[in-house]
Amino acid sequence: MVHLTDTDTALLTNTKGPALALAMRIVVETAKILGAPKLIPVASAHIDGCLYHGDSGVYFAEHLVELGGAVCVPTTLNVGALDLIHPDLVKFDDHSQAMAKRQMQAYLALKCQASWTCAPYQIGHRPVLGQDIAWGESNAVVFANSVLGARTNRYGDLLDICLALVGRAPYAGLHVPENRHATLIIDITQISSALKSSESFYPVLGSWLGKNVGSNVAAIIGLDDTIPEDRIKALGAGAASTGAVGLLHIVGQTPEAPTLEAICSDIPSTSVLSPTMAEFKGVRDQLSKSSGNQLDCIALGSPHFSHFESVALLDALKGRKSQIPFYVCTNRFVLSKLEKDGRLASLTAAGIEIVVDTCIAVAPILQGNGGVMMTNSAKFAYYGPGNTGYKSVFGSLVDCAESAIAGQIIRDDRLWQT
Numbered sequence: 322m323v324h325l326t327d328t329d330t331a332l333l334t335n336t337k338g339p340a341l342a343l344a345m346r347i348v349v350e351t352a353k354i355l356g357a358p359k360l361i362p363v364a365s366a367h368i369d370g371c372l373y374h375g376d377s378g379v380y381f382a383e384h385l386v387e388l389g390g391a392v393c394v395p396t397t398l399n400v401g402a403l404d405l406i407h408p409d410l411v412k413f414d415d416h417s418q419a420m421a422k423r424q425m426q427a428y429l430a431l432k433c434q435a436s437w438t439c440a441p442y443q444i445g446h447r448p449v450l451g452q453d454i455a456w457g458e459s460n461a462v463v464f465a466n467s468v469l470g471a472r473t474n475r476y477g478d479l480l481d482i483c484l485a486l487v488g489r490a491p492y493a494g495l496h497v498p499e500n501r502h503a504t505l506i507i508d509i510t511q512i513s514s515a516l517k518s519s520e521s522f523y524p525v526l527g528s529w530l531g532k533n534v535g536s537n538v539a540a541i542i543g544l545d546d547t548i549p550e551d552r553i554k555a556l557g558a559g560a561a562s563t564g565a566v567g568l569l570h571i572v573g574q575t576p577e578a579p580t581l582e583a584i585c586s587d588i589p590s591t592s593v594l595s596p597t598m599a600e601f602k603g604v605r606d607q608l609s610k611s612s613g614n615q616l617d618c619i620a621l622g623s624p625h626f627s628h629f630e631s632v633a634l635l636d637a638l639k640g641r642k643s644q645i646p647f648y649v650c651t652n653r654f655v656l657s658k659l660e661k662d663g664r665l666a667s668l669t670a671a672g673i674e675i676v677v678d679t680c681i682a683v684a685p686i687l688q689g690n691g692g693v694m695m696t697n698s699a700k701f702a703y704y705g706p707g708n709t710g711y712k713s714v715f716g717s718l719v720d721c722a723e724s725a726i727a728g729q730i731i732r733d734d735r736l737w738q739t
Contacts, residue, residue, distance in 0.1 A: 323352045323491075324359045332487050340390030344483035348491070351480060357491035363473075365448050366396040366485035367441050367465075369457030370478035371428040372683055373402035373421035381479055382427035385486070390431055392485040397436040397446045399458045400625075400679045401425040404686075405437070406653060410676060411684045431482065437678035438652035440554065440624040442469065450576050453496055455484035459567075460624045460700065463557030466568035468550070470576040472496045475567050495567055501577065503540035503570055503584045506593045510543035512601070516736045517545055521717035522601075523552040524699030527559020529596055529604045536565035540584055542572045551627055558624050559699030602737050608702040608715035614729040617692030617711065619643070619721050620681045622650030623700040628658050630718075635667055637722035643672035644728035646688060650680040672725075682708045695730065697721055 331337055332345040352360060370378060402421035404410045413421060429435055436444055439458050442465065448454045450470035456462050457476045465471045474494040476484060484490050495501055507530065509517070516522050530539060548571065560566035570578035578584045585591050621634070626649050634649070649668070656677050659665035668675065681687055682704045687694070694711035696702055697720070702713040716724065716732045723731045 323349055323357060325349070329360055329489065332489075338389050340385050340388035341487055343385070343388065344390070344486040345489075347480060347483045348487055348489055352491035352493070355491050355493040357493040359492050360489040361453050361492045361496060363394060363455045363484060363488055363490045364452045365394050365446065365454045366392065366481060367399060367446065367456040367458060367461050368396060368428060368433055368481045368485060369399045370481050371398045371401050371425055371433070373417065373424050374478070376420055378478065379420050379424040379427065382424055382431065382482065385482065386427050386430045390486050392432050392482075393488040394485060395446070396433045396485045397438070397441040397444075398428055398433050399437070399461070400439050400683060401437055402679055402684050404676055404678045404684070406656070406677050410674075410686055411679065413685060428482070431486070433485070436652065438625050438654075439680070440627070440652070443550075443625070443627050444652060444654045453490065455481060455490045457481040459561035460554065460558035462567050463561050463569065464554060466495055467557060467570065467575050468553055472501070475565070501538060501568060501584070502586050503591065504537045505534055505539045506581070506585070506591050507539050507541045508543055508593055508595045509541065511595065512543065512598060513736070514545050516598075519717065519736055520552055520555070521697060521720075523556040524559045524697065524715070525601055525605045525608070527556040528563045528608060528699045528703070529601060530556070530560040530569065531562060531564025531566055532604065533594060533596075534564060534566060536567065538568050538570070539566075540570040540572055540578060540581060542581060544571055544574065548574055549629075551630055554624055555699065559703075562700045562703045598737075605715060605737060608699060609713060610706050611693045611712035611714050615693045616645060616695055616714070616724055616728065616730050617689070618646040618648065618687060619695045619725050620648045620650070620687075620701055620705070621697060621718075621721065622648075622676070623680055623682055623696075623698040625680070626651040626655065628655050631655065631659055631664060631668065633718060634722065635664060635671070637719045638671050638725070641671065641726045643725035645725060646674065647672055647725050648674045648676055648681050648686065650676040653677050687711060693730075695721055695724055
């Protein structure tokens with residue numbers, strides 16, 4: 322039985338309007354399924370349901386608009402299915418193009434922010450430690466829970482906008498403090514410091530984590546120094562792609578884990594996994610679905626590329642130009658910053674196609690009917706083959722840059738030798 326406050330009841334009984342009543346019915350029924358004893362207020366939302374997967378999602382959002390719906394908490398939007406700044410980039414049929422645009426417009430009419438990014442935490446939407454929120458998009462959920470210390474479950478499409486409309490969520494899962502304790506310890510102290518200092522290690526660590534911990538909460542020990550935000554972003558995205566990870570702790574790094582004792586209720590009885598170099602190399606190899614040197618395109622930016630990553634890419638290219646199609650997915654905020662500091666012109670001169678508001682894994686952007694795509698993203702490597710028809714090859718950012726110049730796969734494997 323879900324206990325409802327007077328405010329909850331008012332929302333449920335149409336006192337606050339039909340859109341909120343509909344949303345509240347869905348939220349309450351979800352709470353019953355989850356066994357939640359009550360609903361709690363949330364401070365913000367991030368919506369994944371704005372991405373076009375079929376007409377029903379469009380009709381649902383438009384129905385909420387017709388009923389007078391509007392979000393009641395700060396709400397950002399995940400990627401849509403169109404690049405609204407470069408409208409000719411996505412090659413949908415006429416019907417899908419029209420419906421995808423209607424879906425994006427409907428969420429704007431619901432008063433969501435036109436952020437169109439899977440990394441809202443890098444454009445200023447950063448809830449604080451201990452704050453309950455309602456976020457969709459798996460990598461954003463991991464980042465919010467782990468790096469920011471906010472509290473959210475992995476909320477799915479359509480439920481996410483209902484939570485944003487009523488500003489309430491079921492008190493269950495990762496909203497409950499005791500459910501945030503680590504149930505596994507991941508010890509990587511034996512992995513070489515050289516590999517752990519490489520950006521390419523973190524997507525692989527994430528992929529390994531998702532495959533081996535599922536939805537459990539893991540505490541990672543053995544990472545050496547303060548980890549740049551983009552690397553934790555890549556780690557979380559990999560873990561959320563290959564598994565159902567919603568929260569991970571990096572002991573000594575993330576805010577809820579200053580020590581192992583702080584997030585492990587009973588350290589002696591907590592299972593410890595100690596992955597080897599051979600295991601990590603195996604996971605890295607699994608992210609590549611193609612062998613040989615053939616290369617047809619490069620795609621970076623899942624999650625969306627930050628300004629820092631854009632600078633790092635230019636440094637890796639060293640003024641040279643790609644010989645093959647090269648896509649970088651980012652958001653319009655990074656695009657604006659690149660325009661202002663002159664780096665957008667440098668990226669364009671290097672043959673880089675900037676994609677905003679969407680990404681190549683969810684929209685028909687890549688040329689042809691298949692080929693080989695290289696990426697430094699575990700998420701692209703995992704979802705790319707099924708979503709695009711391109712076989713994936715995983716490499717570091719520098720590997721991707723060198724391969725772009727050569728027009729064929731080039732990878733430096735020295736750090737991955739067991």
